[in-house]
Amino acid sequence: MAGLVLEVDPELAYKHAQVAVSRAGRVDVVREAGAVAAYATGRYAEALREFRTVRRLNGSHEHLALMADCERGLGRPERAIDLAREADSAGLDPRQRAELDIVVAGARMDLGEHEAAYVALGRINAPDEDTQFQVDAARATVLRAMGREAEAEKIEATLPVPADVEDPWADDITLYDTAELPDPDLDADTVDDGDEPAATGGDDGDEPAATGGDDDKDR
Secondary structure (H helix, E strand, O other): OHHHHHHEEEEEEEEHHHHHHHOOOOOOHHHHHHHHHHOOOHHHHHHHHHHHHHHHOOOOOOOHHHHHHHHHHHOOOHHHHHHHHHHOOOOHHHHHHHHHHHHHHHHHHHHOOOOHEEEEHHHHOOOOHHHHHHHHHHHHHHHHHHHHHHHHHHHHOOOOOOOOOOOOOOOOOOOOOOOOOOOHHHHHHHHHHHHOOOOOOOOOOOOOOOOHHHHHHHO
C-alpha cells in the first residue's frame, strides 16, 4: 500500500508504512518501506535509523545513496562523504554506485566545493540512460552554482520533461449505499411543513368557526 501512494501522497504512504512496521517490525522489507517513506517526507533522522536497521537485518548496502542523502539532509555533508568510502567494499552494482557518487557530489556542493563536485560528476560512468539523466541534471545544478549559466542551460535542454505522476486510484469508482442516505426532497418538505403555521384564516377568505354573534343576541 505504501509503495502505491508514495509518489502521489508521501505523507499517506508514511502513515501506512508506520502501521506495517508496528505489526511486522522484524521483516526487512517492511522496515525498508518505512525508511523510504520517512525519507520521502523529509524525516531524515528516522529514515537513516531505519535504513541502518534494514542493513542489519539483511546485510544489504543497496541504500547507501539514500543514507548519504539523509546525512546531507541533516546538515552533515562530511558524513555523507564518509559513507562513500564504505561503497568500495559494499559490492554495489554500477547504478547504485553512480547514485551514491551523485549524492557525494551534492555533499561537495554543500561544502562549497563546486569544482570538486563537477569533477566528481564527470568521473561517473552511468550504466543506463536514466542514470545519465540524473548525472546531467546534477552537472547543470553545479554549473549554475559556478555561474556558468549558458552551459547549464545547454545541458538542461537535453533532459527529458518529467512525466506526470499518476494517481493509482484515479479511475476507481466509489459506491455509496443510497438507502442509508436521507432523501433531500423529503427533508425539504418536512422542514417546509414544519415551518407553516396552522390555518387560522387570512387572505384566502376562510372564515373562522362561528363563536357567537348577532344570533346569540336574539336569544
